[in-house]
Amino acid sequence: MPKPLIQVQLVSGRRIAAVQLHVGFTYGTYTKVFQEVQRLKEINLELLFSEYPAKVLWERKFPSVLLRRDEYSRQAAAALPVYKMTALFESGPLEENSGKHSAMVVNWVQDEMNPILSPRNRQALRALAWEEHAKDFR
Amino acid sequence: MRRISGENRLSGPLDGARDPSSEGLRPPFTPIIELALDSGRMIRTDQLHMGCTYGDHPQTHWPPAVLRDMNYRVMKMRNHPAGSLWPEDLPSVLLDMNRYLLRLDRVLPLYKLTALFVSGPIHEDRDRSSVLVVHWLQDAAHPFLSRENDGLIRALDWDGLALGRPSRE
Numbered sequence: 001m002p003k004p005l006i007q008v009q010l011v012s013g014r015r016i017a018a019v020q021l022h023v024g025f026t027y028g029t030y031t032k033v034f035q036e037v038q039r040l041k042e043i044n045l046e047l048l049f050s051e052y053p054a055k056v057l058w059e060r061k062f063p064s065v066l067l068r069r070d071e072y073s074r075q076a077a078a079a080l081p082v083y084k085m086t087a088l089f090e091s092g093p094l095e096e097n098s099g100k101h102s103a104m105v106v107n108w109v110q111d112e113m114n115p116i117l118s119p120r121n122r123q124a125l126r127a128l129a130w131e132e133h134a135k136d137f138r
Numbered sequence: 139m140r141r142i143s144g145e146n147r148l149s150g151p152l153d154g155a156r157d158p159s160s161e162g163l164r165p166p167f168t169p170i171i172e173l174a175l176d177s178g179r180m181i182r183t184d185q186l187h188m189g190c191t192y193g194d195h196p197q198t199h200w201p202p203a204v205l206r207d208m209n210y211r212v213m214k215m216r217n218h219p220a221g222s223l224w225p226e227d228l229p230s231v232l233l234d235m236n237r238y239l240l241r242l243d244r245v246l247p248l249y250k251l252t253a254l255f256v257s258g259p260i261h262e263d264r265d266r267s268s269v270l271v272v273h274w275l276q277d278a279a280h281p282f283l284s285r286e287n288d289g290l291i292r293a294l295d296w297d298g299l300a301l302g303r304p305s306r307e
Contacts, residue, residue: 023185057219
């Protein structure tokens with residue numbers, strides 16, 4: 001595998017690597033909705049479960065998570081961080097000797113572009129239950 | 139859902155989005171990349187895609203003919219994932235392509251980046267804005283635009299390459 005964009009060792013000991021990354025704005029094309037708290041809540045809840053841009057970028061249907069979703073859901077009336085990062089991560093197979101590799105999409109939001117994975121999001125990613133979410137692909 | 143970045147984009151700090159219980163100001167809105175070309179024109183991008191130049195293929199131990207073929211494919215940006223983010227008929231450019239074409243026997247930089255850049259109109263009387271997809275290659279994951287590529291993009295002939303988006307009636 002070529003040098004990955006992001007490499008992380010999970011708490012479980014498994015090593016995962018990002019092979020593609022998309023950087024965009026969390027609120028994308030929304031512009032005029034932020035004056036109303038109720039509308040903001042609705043949009044936040046939609047964004048917290050949105051599969052954009054993953055479903056456009058990759059034809060294959062990968063499992064997907066948003067890091068710290070529960071944390072953001074509890075504060076649905078607050079603006080989400082500005083940037084949304086979406087990365088396709090790969091790792092060794094879930095089933096040994098299957099000739100496959102496991103993969104999933106991980107999304108996170110943060111207010112800064114550097115580092116690409118902020119310390120808090122890195123911590124959340126390290127705690128990810130990969131075996132629970134990822135799938136094997138050939 | 140297909141979205142074209144740069145349209146109806148956020149235009150300032152998300153003041154209106156603050157928590158009513160006052161969590162404090164949001165950081166200022168900053169485009170992912172914004173710069174002034176040598177011509178003085180400002181361009182910006184609100185979306186960027188990044189991947190390994192050769193995809194999942196390892197970059198070593200290729201016979202010269204295979205490497206040349208792989209490099210040609212990279213130059214053509216065939217089946218590029220970011221291509222699905224924007225309309226297919228937008229003009230695009232790979233920074234420094236001529237130099238890469240002269241060195242097809244060499245391994246290309248590690249990462250391939252793609253962004254849809256947006257700017258003001260080319261023809262004031264016809265356009266509301268102009269767009270150009272820019273690809274570039276580099277060995278560092280960050281900053282997104284290396285110093286070398288920064289210089290190359292600033293030298294772009296935007297008015298000759300970009301597509302003017304017609305004004306709405």
